[in-house]
């Protein structure tokens with residue numbers, strides 16, 4: 001491996017994000033060329049109640065959502081990750097960030113108004129209109145050219161306020177908006193301030209908002225260099241204790257301890273620990289592109305298997321129709337006999353039961369169509385899908401950066417010299 | 429204050445345990461001379477369903493119970509506290525301690541069989557016979573002369589085994605025995621091994637056993653010098669997370685991190701932290717004698733107020749009885765009118781409602797006695813009790829080592845040079 005800070009290493013990192021981007025692009029091609037036509041032909045969207053996939057679902061970068069009480073250092077953390085200021089950035093000791101800020105990679109440096117963001121066809125933020133104009137005026141894109149943002153999209157949020165203030169002051173439903181982003185996120189980073197931790201209130205608010213997404217949550221106990229080691233143990237313990245009480249998951253929540261900004265540590269007491277923690281966190285971030293690519297592949301594979309099964313079913317029903325008379329009667333008979341129809345198709349084509357549509361609702365949908373108008377089985381379609389599953393997908397998988405290389409490589413990018421203008425050292 | 433290790437300091441510490449012992453002795457005197465005669469006269473034991481106090485309730489030292497999985501270092505911790513080996517001590521890497529061991533201060537060094545321990549009139553271990561002869565053969569006293577044991581009684585226990593083994597192997601009900609000791613204990617120390625922590629199982633067993641005594645529990649994460657700092661944070665976090673899930677109390681459990689035996693630390697990484705933790709733990713132990721003395725005083729005060737109230741009630745009932753005829757009728761009338769009787773006594777003597785007996789069961793008890801046989805009010809008794817409350821008790825309180833001095837002073841004893849044969853330093 002290249003030694004620390006060498007140019008090769010950095011090139012390797014960019015190559016990783018390029019390679020995952022290439023995989024995503026190829027997936028999109030496959031979908032458009034081989035899957036979408038079959039879906040269209042056999043009305044997948046109607047029968048499986050699942051809309052056709054749009055470009056953005058392939059192109060979207062993994063999203064990292066930052067959540068926490070005000071002033072815990074969310075915005076500073078992002079600045080630190082990027083290694084530079086970003087358009088619209090505001091950092092300060094009072095509640096500062098007053099809008100949801102989406103950090104995107106792009107050639108020119110600029111902010112993008114919430115309105116524009118929520119209608120942009122290439123970005124996964126459609127649906128945010130539903131939270132109203134008050135909210136859209138508190139939504140902003142921040143575009144800049146950044147190697148980190150080539151891999152992930154970061155979402156900064158206004159600090160959580162305690163209890164009542166939360167609900168009354170904002171003019172939109174903060175909790176629902178965070179829940180919307182949490183749903184889309186690949187990773188949720190929940191920040192706490194070791195220096196002034198009011199756990200009960202703080203945590204309840206945050207965990208309420210993130211309910212159901214516990215598996216995506218990682219915690220940061222920030223500003224940990226501001227207190228002595230014994231205090232840190234107390235605070236850290238108190239946080240874990242409360243997390244244990246609040247979170248429903250059985251696995252221990254991962255809490256990264258450190259000081260995640262560009263300034264030197266206030267004391268070197270825990271410098272070695274903090275460095276290890278930061279390294280681990282960076283790994284967690286670095287695996288996201290690969291993880292998200294793997295997830296996209298898996299979802300497409302599942303979808304293709306269902307599409308194939310649907311093609312067989314529809315083709316079979318079509319083939320059973322008489323040429324001249326008794327069409328209506330035959331259709332009703334087939335619908336009544338659907339369990340047997342499914343069984344025989346499953347056997348004949350060696351399919352999996354899990355890939356079949358739910359039989360009740362499928363039968364209901366069949367009532368709405370005329371079987372003689374259905375498309376006949378087209379072996380070409382099936383052959384193409386088969387080939388995608390057996391050749392193209394495995395090949396794509398092998399093109400992904402390997403699981404073992406990627407964290408290290410990408411971590412190097414995340415903490416490459418360009419991103420760390422001031423090397424960490426003892427302050428004061 | 430005397431400087432570290434000076435003889436004065438040590439003398440001061442012994443003085444503290446002497447002073448609390450003196451306070452306990454004086455309490456016992458007061459009880460015997462002024463309280464017990466009144467209790468006897470007005471049948472306190474019968475009316476309040478509370479037996480007369482015995483000497484052991486005044487003399488008993490605060491008890492510290494050690495609980496934990498086998499091999500976590502319970503026995504080694506005791507050895508470390510005492511600064512020396514004790515009779516019957518067994519330390520080893522497999523499940524070693526096979527009996528409940530009560531460590532007592534005494535002039536000669538010897539073990540005391542469980543049978544003898546459980547019938548000893550001066551020791552608070554009566555009641556242990558109920559767990560059967562199998563158990564008594566697994567109970568042992570260990571007597572030695574020790575400044576630590578002048579302040580507290582330590583109870584070592586066999587290691588908790590996982591699940592099934594627990595129930596089947598012992599020949600007595602381990603859980604119930606631990607619960608018995610936990611009930612009597614002033615402090616319960618729950619030990620964990622940082623080096624091999626299998627939390628789920630381990631904790632469930634321990635917490636099940638200690639249910640209802642959460643407020644007395646302190647935890648030790650022992651052998652913490654055997655792992656590196658990041659691992660330690662993980663283990664410590666995982667422990668707090670699980671404690672949060674398992675314990676019902678809202679306050680964070682206190683977990684002392686360190687290596688609590690006489691050997692040098694394996695690495696000096698956390699030496700400063702461990703030392704602070706140990707100091708805090710020693711403070712927790714050092715305040716026990718004072719805490720227990722204060723508790724004894726408070727309990728006696730509560731009791732005296734009740735005794736006084738009872739004397740007034742009984743005296744009043746007696747005074748209402750006719751000299752010649754109609755006694756039975758008058759008694760029934762008084763019992764029926766008990767609420768008004770209570771009210772008028774409360775007013776007349778300026779008593780507190782909380783010091784009155786529960787009215788229903790008191791009325792039932794009155795049915796069992798003959799009012800004409802009750803004792804009349806004796807103002808001398810009341811005056812004595814009054815004087816105890818207003819003069820003697822406040823004076824006793826002032827004789828207790830002050831809250832601010834005592835932890836430091838006593839801690840010094842707990843960690844005085846004589847108790848630390850080998851000074852801690854980096855090993856290997």
Ligand SMILES: Nc1ncnc2c1ncn2[C@@H]1O[C@H](COP(=O)(O)OP(=O)(O)OP(=O)(O)O)[C@@H](O)[C@H]1O
Nearest residue numbers: 070071072073074075076091092093095096097159
């Ligand atoms: N690691 C750190 N150590 C010490 N101070 C920090 C650290 N990170 C940020 N700060 C300081 O804390 C304050 C709040 O920082 P920042 O604005 O980034 O927090 P925030 O979580 O984004 O707050 P808000 O929710 O109000 O937007 C600022 O004064 C910043 O300089």
Ligand SMILES: Nc1ncnc2c1ncn2[C@@H]1O[C@H](COP(=O)(O)OP(=O)(O)OP(=O)(O)O)[C@@H](O)[C@H]1O
Nearest residue numbers: 498499500501502503504519520521523524525587
């Ligand atoms: N602080 C420590 N650091 C490292 N090793 C320790 C420490 N304390 C004890 N040990 C070792 O751990 C082993 C178990 O110790 P010990 O017998 O005191 O545990 P225990 O909890 O009393 O076990 P049991 O429940 O079986 O009686 C012994 O080999 C002992 O030397």
Ligand SMILES: [Mg+2]
Nearest residue numbers: 074075096097
């Ligand atoms: Mg901010």
Ligand SMILES: [Mg+2]
Nearest residue numbers: 502503524525
């Ligand atoms: Mg032992």
